Amino acid sequence: MAFLDDLIIRLTSRRVGSDRFGNTYWVAKARKDAYGRPLRRVTYAGTPEASTVPPEWWGWLHHTTDAPLPEDAPRRAWQKEHRANMTGTAEAWRPPGHDAAAGQRPTTAGDYEAWTPGR
Template sequence: MARRPLLNLGHLLRTVRDAGGVWNVIKRLSRDGPAEIRAGQLVGTDDYGNKYYENKNYIWSRHRWIDFAKWKDFDASQVPPEWHGWLHSMTDDPPTKVPPVKRKFRQDHVENVSGTSRQYVPYSTTRQKIQSWEP
């Protein structure tokens, strides 16, 4: 019974070391919460600065994850398609080992900007039916 707390402490220290130190653990706790402190091998980085990790000791659906480059405003549309396939285990090889085939008809990946200040807002060419009152 006395060895169990020591094993948990050793696991905690190993996780803090693998996560990049105490400062990175504090940063992840403030952004993601306590359930998201994970340690794994860095597999690659995409063009947007997102980092992709893998740890095969975790359960199958949770063994690959992403550390977004943006601090607060991140969502799933910031993951390029080739990394999306790897994250969801559609392929075993990450895009760093097997680069995707370049096709003429494919466009570059662009994140979804709906609901942000960079979204497209069309302007009206018709006159308003109700005029706002100005004193």
């Protein structure tokens, strides 16, 4: 089915560009969304996962910007490289003591007091 989706997008849309992950971005030639704007689409290079769309293209895809932001723009020191959502994978972050991280929960210091209503 993905093959047919890709074929239909190529026949009915104009290619706008691609990102460093290999995803390609398209704008429909005739179809419009509910607001009268041309449909914007993405064909994923690998598994169709929305979190693989980098921020430079996310804004364009969701009609926040008219053009995609330049990928070669200088990056600030606080900006990190885009990573796909790792939830559900072996690379997912797990806090200390998480069962899947094979850790033991650190003991509490004993200064915790549970809240009781009406006090």
